[in-house]
Amino acid sequence: MAAQTVASTTDSTTVDLGPASALSCRECGHRVPLGPVFACEECFGPLEIAYDFSAYDTEELRKRIEAGPANIWRYAPLLPVPADVADKPNINPGWTKLVKADNLARELGVTGGLYVKDDSGNPTHSFKDRVVAQALEAARAFGFTTLSCSSTGNLAGAVGAAAARAGFRSCVFIPHDLEQGKVVMAAVYGGELVGIEGNYDDVNRFCSELIGDPAGEGWGFVNVNLRPYYAEGSKTLAYEICEQLGWKLPDQIVVPIASGSQLTKIDKGLQELIKLGLVEDRPYKIFGAQAEGCSPVSVAYKAGHDVVRPQKPNTIAKSLAIGNPADGPYVLDIARRTGGAVEDVNDEQVVDAIKLLARTEGIFAETAGGVTVGVTRKLIENGVLDPALTTVVLNTGDGLKTLDAVAGTGLTATIRPNLDSFREAGLA
Amino acid sequence: MAAQTVASTTDSTTVDLGPASALSCRECGHRVPLGPVFACEECFGPLEIAYDFSAYDTEELRKRIEAGPANIWRYAPLLPVPADVADKPNINPGWTKLVKADNLARELGVTGGLYVKDDSGNPTHSFKDRVVAQALEAARAFGFTTLSCSSTGNLAGAVGAAAARAGFRSCVFIPHDLEQGKVVMAAVYGGELVGIEGNYDDVNRFCSELIGDPAGEGWGFVNVNLRPYYAEGSKTLAYEICEQLGWKLPDQIVVPIASGSQLTKIDKGLQELIKLGLVEDRPYKIFGAQAEGCSPVSVAYKAGHDVVRPQKPNTIAKSLAIGNPADGPYVLDIARRTGGAVEDVNDEQVVDAIKLLARTEGIFAETAGGVTVGVTRKLIENGVLDPALTTVVLNTGDGLKTLDAVAGTGLTATIRPNLDSFREAGLA
Known part of the structure; x- marks a missing residue:
């Protein structure tokens, strides 16, 4: 995994992602400003979000959460998202049973x-809606216009749906020989759905190549260059x-x-x-x-x-x-x-x-x-x-x-449409 | 449609279904006590639930609803269910986006x-969870032990799931030649799933016959003898x-x-x-x-x-x-x-x-x-x-x-895993 120096179209010092204050390396603790990067430039360790929660009063925070919307944005004070996130077009997952x-x-x-x-x-x-919803907010903050990912299933649909709602272009990469049902679930949201001639590893390698290329400018890959934000979901x-x-x-x-x-x-x-x-x-x-x-x-x-x-x-x-x-x-x-x-x-x-x-x-x-x-x-x-x-x-x-x-689950009995047949089957 | 006189194992005068006070014929207004019947004995018109809402103060009711659970039971004061319905095992649908x-x-x-x-x-x-959740509470109030329906799809799954949660036996009747996918969705909840050799009309006729037979005692058919309650969902x-x-x-x-x-x-x-x-x-x-x-x-x-x-x-x-x-x-x-x-x-x-x-x-x-x-x-x-x-x-x-x-929806492009192929496809 190489250190990333992907260009962003927004100056990271002006990025408003609420309480998120920096990216911090989980291995060596090195800190860098918020941006679309995922690996430490010092040790190649994974970057994760560091927060400033120091201003919160416990009881006020609890009340604010409880008065929030019936989705993950009730926790906006604890997530890398702007305070007004609930007003932006997103898929609004969470608060599940x-x-x-x-x-x-x-x-x-x-x-x-x-x-x-x-x-x-x-x-x-699927739970993927939680992480994609976060990545979408990061993509918006960094000025990206295309939402992308490599996927073999659930993630493709979550990205397609979130991009559609938010007015982003989406371009999702999958192995070209996926089952037809999964292709339909991902394709129905109308974004680009690109089959890669190869297996999932080939798809991932291609995505990494695209991120480092000028052709990938403006692209937020939810599980690659937006991964630190995505994971917080x-x-x-x-x-x-x-x-x-x-x-x-x-x-x-x-x-x-x-x-x-x-x-x-x-x-x-x-x-x-x-x-x-x-x-x-x-x-x-x-x-x-x-x-x-x-x-x-x-x-x-x-x-x-x-x-x-x-x-x-x-x-x-x-x-x-x-x-x-x-x-x-x-x-x-x-x-x-x-x-x-x-x-x-x-x-x-x-x-x-x-x-x-x-x-x-x-x-x-x-x-x-x-x-x-x-x-x-x-x-x-x-x-x-x-x-x-x-x-x-x-x-x-x-x-x-x-x-x-x-698929082996099925009918427990088959009968003719009359009471005699019903009784013969021992269903009474 | 014949007038129904299905026996219930509970005396309807002791039934607690909250604000529901009687069944009332939509055609002639004839009223009968709450029970598992669906057609007027006077004119064969459809029976529906009559309520007594006279005790409600508007502002108190609004506050009570807003403080209620994030499902249909927040409206328990307006439904044919007991006041403590949220504490009973049910599928708890509703409060959807x-x-x-x-x-x-x-x-x-x-x-x-x-x-x-x-x-x-x-x-x-599907919305069927709303109506089935109501029918389940009526089935409980009337002392039924089996939850049933005729179905060609969504309803079968909703009945199977609700019965499983509530500890009811379920027995669902479907045409024997339904698509395998629909059969699996209905069968996975582990109840009886009975294929009827015939079409959906035959299934319905058989269910009506079963309701009138001693073999159907203790059976609540959500969309037949429990229909007045079911429909309120x-x-x-x-x-x-x-x-x-x-x-x-x-x-x-x-x-x-x-x-x-x-x-x-x-x-x-x-x-x-x-x-x-x-x-x-x-x-x-x-x-x-x-x-x-x-x-x-x-x-x-x-x-x-x-x-x-x-x-x-x-x-x-x-x-x-x-x-x-x-x-x-x-x-x-x-x-x-x-x-x-x-x-x-x-x-x-x-x-x-x-x-x-x-x-x-x-x-x-x-x-x-x-x-x-x-x-x-x-x-x-x-x-x-x-x-x-x-x-x-x-x-x-x-x-x-x-x-x-x-099913016609699919890949928008297929490429080899390299940037040249990506550019040739016009995706950059």
Whole structure:
């Protein structure tokens, strides 16, 4: 990963991104002004947003949040966005349901309170709307006019929708041989949808090349040159969970791992709430969930390693299939530091967990949700997750997007349209 | 339609359904106690809920609603549900986004403010969650233990999900030869999903037979013997639209027509808000939208008829494809009385409208949403809908459920993973 010196069309000293004060290297702490860069010029470490929250009074902040809109912009004082963000055209995700999952709790033997944070209620039905909404505001602040990304699914739709609403051009790059359903979901928003002759790695390499070229001027790649802003969107999951629990930390939280960014930002969000006095300062445990067919972080965790060895993904949980997760080492650190763990389940267990969640709570999850629910079950069976503690499980996507995973589900009976046939089938 | 005398396991005089005081015939006004019946024993007319709202103080009611949960139960004081409904396990739909659609307004030439009420944000991604949530509470009040329906799509999923959450058995009847995708969406919640060897009419006839048989005791069919309660769920669309506009009536509202029930209940909801003093008493216009391939109400409206001649549906807007709409005459009355109209668009216009909405607002609508947006455009072009007035257009479902309608949408370019190929494609 090379240091980036991408030109911006706006002077970063005039950029208004609310409480965001600078970019700070997670490795060496080197600070640079806010801009469309993602890697430290000193050590090539990842840049993240540094904030100035010093002016906030806890009670005033709590009231301001509670009086805010029913979307992520209620947390605008804690995000890299201008104060008037809610008035700008954006996709406005978040404030999704935190479902008290009493039926699932009974099946899993959880007695301390079990909740599902259901992000399928977002505008394009995945948590990606949260991060894209942030990247869009950064793109606006930096004067970009095209919103772009490399994607194999959920992200393409989220970028297309957000760009459409905000009046940006969008140009999304995907492998040319994606399934037709996914292409339609991404193409319907009317932006440029470009198939790249190659695999996802080729798509990513091309995007990096384009960012460094004059042809890429004015382009905001949500998950590349806007990544520090984009990643902050995941903090809102932590904020919402705590506010929806009545400004309380959960004892345990089970988070899916793709790049690992979501898990690290949820931890960052929880830490911020503690420092701001919005929740009590007490321990919580973060658990990471992977699919066995793409489990580099889980394998490293179990082996006691600090580094993550890349894998070639082969799982039905395609939205989590990142074989070389950039934030893997940070995830290992957080899981160990908080007393959590990282675990994985196989594809059959993923499908069983999707059905379990649907049958008990009426929530139809994407395969990623099958991973978190399946891992929760496994962690309880193994005595790792304490069923007497309050536990939150994330569902980050919608079952309608991964119908193939449960394609074997079907009619329980077929009868003729009369009562005799009904009785013969044992349905009375 | 025969008068119903279905046995209930609960004495209707002890039923607590909040402000609901009786069932009242829409034709002859005959009143009967609350129970699982849907047709007047005097004239076979449709029964609907009568309320006692006399105890409400306007300002107290407004505050109580505003302090309520972010779902339809904020309106519990105006619905046939007990006061503690929010504490019972249900699917908790509603409080979906009212999107200010400035880009679409520009394209359509609307200057008075254009909004899309986007019900794709409901738990199973259609407005059906609103009506099923009501029916579930009625089923609970009447001591039913099985939730059932006849369905060809959205309703099956909504019933399966709600029953799962509430711990009801569910048994849903569908034509045996439905598309596999729709079967999966309905089956995943784990209830009985019974294929009937026959068409949708055969399914409905069988359900009516089952209700009259001892085998159907304890069964609540959401859209048959629970229909008066079920139908009230559509009122919440009217409540939410007005509250989200700042307790103001819209000038014009465009509603899709299937059975016509939704449109009539939206009118009922608006009338209630006026009578309760929650909004100003001033005129509003309701417009009905149909697909040309199933346009019995539109045809009757244009011909000046009071009765609706049944059609054999043939349209891609399958969720609206009811050829003999029960509430057709009431829709005609409301459209004429309020100064609205009923219009239809063909399948090509439906697809164009789906793409228009996605391209301008980032909202991917079901075909039913294509019908309302398409009809809005046509009504403006014909000078029937006034672009200088505040207009709300309903999107009642999600594009992910009708992907086939936009299957022609795809890649805008295919390139090799290099900048030369990118430039050759004219993308720079």
